[in-house]
């Protein structure tokens with residue numbers, strides 16, 4: 001497919017918004033220990049930047065669940081590729097995502113963390129949110145930006161595994 005890339009949210013705006021989210025999170029957790037669990041691979045860039053801004057005792061863990069493969073649309077078929085390493089029972093857990101699209105990935109992980117892992121206090125944080133595409137009603141506590149229903153890349157988000165390293169958010173436009 002021939003395509004072009006158009007900027008959507010510049011680097012400075014993303015960085016500024018991450019700082020604002022960090023302040024909100026600090027306020028809500030008020031000095032408590034927080035387990036930030038990133039969903040691989042999309043969340044890694046956002047999670048890295050977010051935790052550096054958090055003036056709280058932070059513990060990092062990762063989980064890998066995939067539903068997209070190389071497709072550009074969600075299959076809704078969620079698989080655990082790698083579970084968390086740490087015991088999250090009774091902990092404050094913040095799930096960190098790059099984007100919430102249909103909500104199917106997050107819905108699955110929330111259910112698994114609450115019912116399977118006994119997480120005490122579970123919240124969710126995403127850099128991007130695409131409300132137009134939602135299929136299930138999931139609670140997202142911290143949202144960086146709402147984005148239109150376009151194929152977004154950068155800051156962890158990929159197009160066929162590429163462009164995760166872009167330091168800004170862009171849109172893929174077929175030509």
Ligand code: PRP
Nearest residue numbers: 040041042067068074101102103104105
């Ligand atoms: C993408 C994205 C979210 C999920 C959102 O991950 O990073 O995790 O899809 O979609 P949903 O709300 O419709 O479930 P993907 O499966 O592409 O894996 P990746 O993070 O490794 O890119």
Ligand code: MN
Nearest residue numbers: 039040041042
């Ligand atoms: Mn992902």
Ligand code: MG
Nearest residue numbers: 042068157158
């Ligand atoms: Mg992906």
